[in-house]
Amino acid sequence: MSELASEPVAQQDSVGEPPGRRARSFGAAFLLVAAGVAMSNLDQFIVNVALPQIGDRLGHESLSSVSWVLNAYAVLFGALLVPAGNLADRFGARGVYLGGIAGFTVASLACALAPNVWLLVVFRAVQAVGAAAMVPASLGVLLAATPPEKRLTAIRGWTAISGAAAALGPALGGVLTEAGWRWVFLINVPIGLAVLVAGPALLPKAPARTGTRLPDLPGAALVTAAIGLLSLAVVKGSDWGWTSAAVLGSLAACVVLLALFVAWCSRAVTPVLPLSLLRIRPFAAASLANLLFAVPFAAMLLSSVLWAETVWHWSAMRTGLAVAPGPLMVPLLAAKGGPLVTRFGPARVTAAGCVVFAAGIGWWIATMRATADYPAAMLPGMLLTGIGVGLTLPTLIGAAVTSVPPDRFATGSAVVSMARQVGAVLGVAGLVAILARAGDPEHVFRQGWWLIVATTLVTAVVYLVVARRPAAAG
Structure with missing residues (x-):
């Protein structure tokens, strides 16, 4: 650093x-x-x-x-x-x-x-x-x-x-x-x-840099439209039908726009996503894991709020206070996680964080019921997910940013943030698609939590494999 x-x-x-x-x-x-x-x-x-x-x-x-x-x-x-x-x-x-x-x-x-x-x-x-x-x-x-x-x-x-x-x-x-x-x-x-x-x-x-070129607004427009269409297809899949022309058309348009985005970034002088950064394996691996982990993280936050307010019928103030212990763990662990990364490496610390995060969601699956029981049900899960986020997110951000050359620090940070926002959109869209289904609230939320567990464990596996895979010669 x-x-x-x-x-x-x-x-x-x-x-x-x-x-x-x-x-x-x-x-x-x-x-x-x-x-x-x-x-x-x-x-x-x-x-x-x-x-x-x-x-x-x-x-x-x-x-x-x-x-x-x-x-x-x-x-x-x-x-x-x-x-x-x-x-x-x-x-x-x-x-x-x-x-x-x-x-x-x-x-x-x-x-x-x-x-x-x-x-x-x-x-x-x-x-x-x-x-x-x-x-x-x-x-x-x-x-x-x-x-x-x-x-x-x-x-x-x-x-x-x-x-x-x-x-x-x-x-x-x-x-x-x-x-x-x-x-x-x-x-x-x-x-x-x-x-x-x-x-x-x-x-x-x-100081301004007079030689700096104008920003890549066409690239930003392409990626915005692509992610927006993907989110639209996921959110509306249950209403429109997953095989409907609207959903399939949105997904097809998303693929086309993403292809155009990659082609544009390969030619633009100052692209939204500098493809050269993706050739740096630690940066690419950490950015991909950052995107993947943002999916369950965003879904977890929204699901905890919706459960408290719609299933337990708690007030917004009580819900906010109930959710707060989890996020409070993040800055505490972010400050203490450096020695762990130094000793065990970012891949192992990230994997451990993902496992703890998934354990917190698993606790909710096992204990959360329509009858409110915050100390025994929601609170332990919030604390475990907070510990998991505190171990995972700072580790991934640090692994990505510290792997880029000094003159690309700001751009690398922005790309990591962009990956996290894209993952958050997909997490919210996926959870909304599940919760939009009719049925018993306990059953529907449990389906959403199983999706969160699955995407969290996928994040750990993908990062362990990609981060440790030896780089190709040259």
């Missing part, structure tokens, strides 16, 4: 803020950057708790329709991370960061005022564009304000914000949803305005 952090930022010393001023502005810059990164990450978790109330209050929409409130955000956020990073390099990180904050804040207000689900989905997509601009630019802004000797600490603090947001998301979402689901989005408005007011004066200018 130290080499990855030092080379790109060393280039900024000659053209960025003076060292003395950078040191003085570090605290304020970190606070303003943390606000934006926390907002973008909270929004991925906080809305889960509000989802049942959103569907109920906006015309009693079905779960398959309301799920697009999650998926629209995840698809666009993941697809635009790399292009947004290119924009930050070309035009300067501070301007792109503040522009992302402005777009995210306005879209949050629009989400809070949305009169129906489908306008809410549109505004969520705009939110995702703002979030995608914020996240990669925020690191450039932070490094420009950080003295060289503190940059590794700053990067660790920057990455820890995501874990803290994941831990706080369910509980905060429950509290806000009790006051009304619109507060889930309104909470972003004062934070965004505060950053926009203070940012121009307190955030340093990160």
